[in-house]
Amino acid sequence: MFPLQITRRDSATGPVLYVTGDLDHHYAPVLRDQVERLDVKAGQCLVIDLAGLEFCDSSGITALLAARQFAQAAGADFALAAVPDNTLRILTIVGLHRIFTIHPGSNAV
Amino acid sequence: MMCLTGEEPESTLGENEARHGTEQDAELDAAFTVLLEDSAEELYESAPCGYLSTMLDGTIAKINATLLDWLGLRREAVVARMRFADLLTVGGKLYHETHFAPLLRMRGELHGIALEMTTAGGGRLPVLVSSVIKHGSEGEPLLVRTTVFDASDRRAYEQELLRRRHEAEQARAEAEQARAEAERARAEAERARRQAEADRAELADALAALQQALVPTSLPVVPGLETAVHYHTASPVRLGGDFYDLFRLDERRWAFFLGDVSGKGPQAAAVTSLTRYTLRAAALLDPEPATALTTLNAVLHERYAADGDPRYCTAIVGIAEPAADPGCITIRLASGGHPPALLLRADGQTDFLPTPGGMLVGALPTAVFTTAETTLAPGDTMLLYTDGLTEARTGPRRDSLYGEAALRAFAADLAPAGPQQAINALTGLLTSFGDGLDDDTALLALGVPALGSQTRPTPDGT
Known part of the structure; x- marks a missing residue:
């Protein structure tokens, strides 16, 4: 078990959330809650950086979908960055790799 | 009184006893006289018990000082003025009247009868009374002699x-x-x-x-097709989030599906129920598998995602119908975000039936589903499974999962295998995961019986 940690950085293009730990049944609501507190403006891009993600189950996928929906409702774009291989595999199985904009590298430098 | 004589030192009696006998007897008599200064009268009056004598009518003729002292009465007030019964309490009088006196008259004596006397101070004195009738020389009764013992201590003890x-x-x-x-x-x-x-x-x-x-209680019998299923819930008291079904569309075609709803517990079960009956209805209206998934996507998205509570499922929906080649079955299926079906061919070859890019059902307003088609020849088996199988943990880390590659290798060792044989082997595999199998798992296998093998009896005899 890796407790979920979320740090936020505001870049020129919009907020970036760095997610580390487990995005599971227990912690996914934390991400959803954090996302809903964000001030995302139309034309910006909300990025969730998953470089530190240890584990992601269907609850985590749901939280990522909800984040995408939240950004789109604000007129903003949404992207995932540095998706770990196992999570990318799941996204591919469920066809969401075609829905999410996925940046190969991490912005966390 | 007699006991005191025993205390006389025997040493005073010696071998000169005979010679000095008379002298010593005189000395003894003197000692007794000193000790027995009590006259009989004194003994009567001061004895450690009460004495009284009464006439036959009960009138007290004589009473000793001890009893007078106990009762706090003066002799003048008693003798010839009171009767024995007057000394008793009310209850004592009654008992005396009804029992004591008649019995005494009858037997001539009574011993140790418990009675209660009243004292001058108003107190009660529990006593034990013995009486004897004294008779004259002609045998006629003359008077009654009575002794009275103080039974206070005894009464208290009782x-x-x-x-x-x-x-x-x-x-x-x-x-x-x-x-x-x-x-x-x-x-x-x-x-x-x-x-x-x-x-x-x-x-x-x-x-x-x-x-x-x-999930259906049992699978229907499909002509020309053998079927087998295994359903594992992670907890006996928790409704499963996995589902499957197999049902007839018309004379030739059968529909089947298998899937997995996101989440767990009663809410997931509600989604499962909605999903199952939506797919059943949709398949009956339009037998194109992708269309059934599109309908389900619209239903789930409208019901849940629009309310900000996205719930979705992954599913494979398929149609089975007799192929042009006799004895073969054509399978046409569509997948929405579900792991690919696995084919175990009669010749031992094992392959996934790829359905890439089919999207989660219900997550997005519009979704794309991928369709695939294959033909099952005699001895071929197709396996549908949920990710409880491929996502079972095989190591200490949460992401050490069994995986599709291992499943394919397992199936390759198994093939060729009929549906029931394949399900049996996979059930054993699931058991071997132990605690690693922490999710619901559904397995559904469809196959065409190998040529020459025993086929299942079917209703129409095919």
């Missing part, structure tokens, strides 16, 4: 015994009551336990009934 006995009775009664209360409490606890068991059984029945709404 009352103490009674009190102790009463206390013991009370303690026994209290213990009995406590035992009865404990018994009642035990019975109450037993009733509560039975009620809890009944409630649990009722809940289990309700869950079982609901579970049967999610």
Whole structure:
């Protein structure tokens, strides 16, 4: 078990959330809650950086979908960055790799 | 009085006893005289018990000082003025009248009768009374001689015994009551336990009934097709999030599906139920598998995602119908975000039937589903499974998962295998995961019986 940690950085293009730990049944609501507190403006891009993600189950996928929906409702774009291989595999199985904009590298430098 | 004589030192009697006998006897007599200064009268008056003599009518003729002293009465007030019964309490008088006096007349003597006397101070004196009738020379009764013993101590002792006995009775009664209360409490606890068991059984029945709404109780018999299924719920009291079904569309075609709803528990079960009956209805209206998934996507998205509570499922929906080649079955299926079906061919070859890019059902307003088609020849088996199988943990880390590659290798060792054989082998595999299998798992296998093998009896005899 890796407790979920979320740090936020505001870049020129919009907020970036760095997610580390487990995005599971227990912690996914934390991400959803954090996302809903964000001030995302139309034309910006909300990025969730998953470089530190240890584990992601269907609850985590749901939280990522909800984040995408939240950004789109604000007129903003949404992207995932540095998706770990196992999570990318799941996204591919469920066809969401075609829905999410996925940046190969991490912005966390 | 006699005992005192025993205390006379025997040493005074010696071998000169005979010679000095007369002298010594005189000395003894003198000693006795000193000791026995009590005259008979003195002895009567001061004896350690009461004496009285009464006429036959009860009138007291003589009474000793001891008894007068006990009763606090003066002799002048008693002798010739009172009768024996006058010395008694009311109850004593009654007893004397009804029992004591008649018995005494009849027997001539009575011993140790318990009576109560009243004292001048108003107190009660428990006594033991013995009486004898003195007769004259002609045998005629003359008077009654009576001795009275103070029984206060004895009465107190008896009352103490009674009190102790009463206390013991009370303690026994209290213990009995406590035992009865404990018994009642035990019975109450037993009733509560039975009620809890009944409630649990009722809940289990309700869950079982609901579970049967999610998956069919048994699979129908499909002509020319052998089927087998395995359904594992992670917890016996938790409704599964996995679902499957197999049902007839028309004379030639059968529909089947298998899937997995996101989340767990009653909410997931509600989604499962909606999903199952939507797919059934959609497949009946339009036998194109992708269309059934599109309908389901619209239903789930409208019901849940629009409310900000996205719930979705992954599913494979398929149609089976006889192929142009006799004995072969054509399978046409569509996948929405579900792991690919696995084909175990009669020649031992094992392959996934790829359905890439089919999207989660219900997550997005519009979704794309991928369709694939294959033909099952005699000896071919197709396996559908949920990710409880491929996502079972095989190592200490949460992401050490069994995976599709291992499943394919397992199937390759198995093939060729009929549906029931494949399901049996996979059930054993699931058991071997132990605690690693922490999710629901559904397995559904469809296959065309190998040529020359025993086929299952079917209703129309094919």
